[in-house]
Amino acid sequence: MGTALANAELDTAPEPLDAHDFDALIARHQSMVFSIAFHFLQDRSAAEELAQDVFLQLYRHLHNLQSADHVMFWLRRVTAHRCIDRGRRRHFKMRALDGVPEPEAPAVPVDPLLTRRLRSLIGDLPDPARIAVVLRYQEDLTPDEIARVLDRPVATVKSQLQRALKTLREQLVRVIGDPRGYYR
């Protein structure tokens, strides 16, 4: 691990990152970058390609980054903007999600069919709302933080999230039903 990353962890004076920090940065952030790309694009190979592009760009900009928080913010921002650009260029068809590796068992039991259905419904959201939902629920960012990452007004982000949730709730109830009012 490079000195800069070690200093960032120890909270000492920041200094630019260098190539020695790169391996540690990949190991630490590959899951985040790949997951944002995958949840947005819903295409495994496209997500890997995009994630590789993001890390390549990170390598070129290492000297401009000075702390772990800065790297995290930069990666989220670049990944999100690349996703939106990619979405503008082509329409991604939904692919079977069976080939996607499942991570370690989550703390809360998850219904795999419901998860698949939800991912599919998220994939149908408009691009700006989809990336906001991914950042909100994958990265647990607040609307303020999402607004900073996406360069959008906070009010816009809040409205996009509200509309997206309303759509998802309606679609989910329509598809799987909700006799006990669980999702209302």
Add this chain to the structure above:
Amino acid sequence: MKALDEELRGALRRLQPPEGFADRVRQRVESEGRFARHQPTRATGAMRWALAATLVVAAGGGLWYRAEEQRRLQGEEAKRQVLLSLSIAGTKLKAIEMKVNHGEER
């Protein structure tokens, strides 16, 4: 509402990238480094521009020199023709003068 939030968190939890992802990123970084070494730097780019400018100036100078040389040769040819004409005219005048003088002597 909370139920949907939880379901979304579950559906959008982080996933591990395909195996070998980090190695593939490193390979791309290395191949880009090799490619970058063969790319023209700013200095070599400037040298190329300087070479191109020198060639343009040399070619322009050559064309100008050739045009000047052609004009000089044309001028010399015109001068030679004028001198020849004057020489012919002088010879003819001399012949006429001799005829006139010869007539007067008779």
